[in-house]
Amino acid sequence: MIEALLVAIIVILAVGVALAAASVRVLREYERAVVFRLGRMVDVKGPGLVLLVPAIDRMVRVSLRTVTLNVPPQDVITRDNVTARVDAVIYFRVVDPNAAVVQVESFLKATTQIAQTTLRSVLGKADLDTLLSEREELNEELQKIIDDQTEPWGIKVSTVEIKDVGIPAAMQHAMARQAQAERERRAKVINAEGEFQAAARLSEAADVISQNPTTLQLRYLQTLSEIGVNQNSTIVFPLDLVKPLLEATTAATKQAELPAGNGSPPVVNGPRFSRTET
Template sequence: MGTEPIIVIVSVVVVLLLVLLLASLRILKEYERGVAFRLGRLRQPLQPGVRIVMPGLDKLVRVDLRVVTLTIPPQEVITRDNVPARVNAVVLFRVTDPVLSVMAVENHAVATSQIAQTTLRSVVGRADLDTLLAHRADLNEDLTASIDSQTAPWGVKVAVVEIKDVEIPELMQRAMAREAEAERERRAKVISARGELQASVELRDAARTLSEAPASLQLRYLQTLLELGADQNSTVVFPIPMDIIGPFLESMRDRSQHTAQVPHPSQTKASSDER
């Protein structure tokens, strides 16, 4: 009878120890690290696997080492050329030092989000609208470097910062559309002028070549007549070479000059009467 209370006490103690042991077991996944405090004092980081954390004595903080996607809400910014815009972005970061992410900052995710928002407004405010729209990659690199330099003391590595969308006022969109249309018209006029210049140069060279061989000009006339006949036009053009009508024009010019030099009979009679 005297041994029964002892057996009961031992059984209770064993059960309590088993319960305490089971309550002390913690399983850390491969992508997790554990930052444990024993009576307020920092312990060594706990590696993945089964770990013992004494209830009431130890406090465990799980730290996820995977890449975290953080969406920055739209920010009202004013660019360097005084254009209002709404800009949002995406930040990809991960924890590289679990101890610093717990000891150096209260909540590294919230702190990274706030730093990303302020840095986004600052960087976009230093750029003009054309840079924001056409050179977004440079702004992304600048944002990544700026945010990463501020989160590095917290054991947080910012890998990528990408600007997702840029919203500008409707009036500014219309002005940009008119500007783009004017630019396209200017390019079209420049291209047309360059084409006319090249065509004139080619025509000049062709004229020089044809002037060296008059027979080729005759062949060109015949080819033109053939092309006009193929189109079934009602108008027929008969080109006359200048070397054929040239002598007639010169004879008519000489005759007109001779007529101008010979006095009219009436003028001769008037002069004799005066005498």
């Protein structure tokens, strides 16, 4: 009799432990529990200790943490008929556990599929230059469209980033040639602009020199001096180029030697050409 009583107590305790294990759940801070009672959703509980009615209540755990979803590479034909292979990453989280469980069978799978189709649809409307240079605008457009479509499921899409854009090798070579041609064009434009400015400065200098012929002679002599320093050569130049300078120098000398009131000094006549060794 006592043995039967002990066996009954042990069985009752075992059943009680099993029922307690089946009815007690502990949820972490980032988890929520959607509780169904006889198939009907009754409440969203957590975090902490959650008590369930054994064999009647069923619980579905939902994480509220941000999920990083890698979108598989998608083959996209851009608006200018260029084939590109694009992959992206999406950051989203569950904001309504009830809708995430009740409104969609698998919110993770559904979000992945809607991200792939939206990626192909949006990027197919842009040309290749826009896809390469205006990613920020495309990311914002993708985020808005995906977030609007996943909102009924209790999903909030916070960020969409295009990670990589792969284009064919032939297109890469064509873009490299285009970039090189653009750089060469800019170099030619800069060179032409420099020549134009130099010509303008030379024109201004010529206008200044033309007002005084002696200045031209001095400039010519300076050029000859520079040539003589750089290389040992014989230079032959016409005397007419320096004749005005010589006449001015001789006149000044004679004027200083003659008494006041005398006439002008005689003009110095010389050979037509002179030879100078440097």
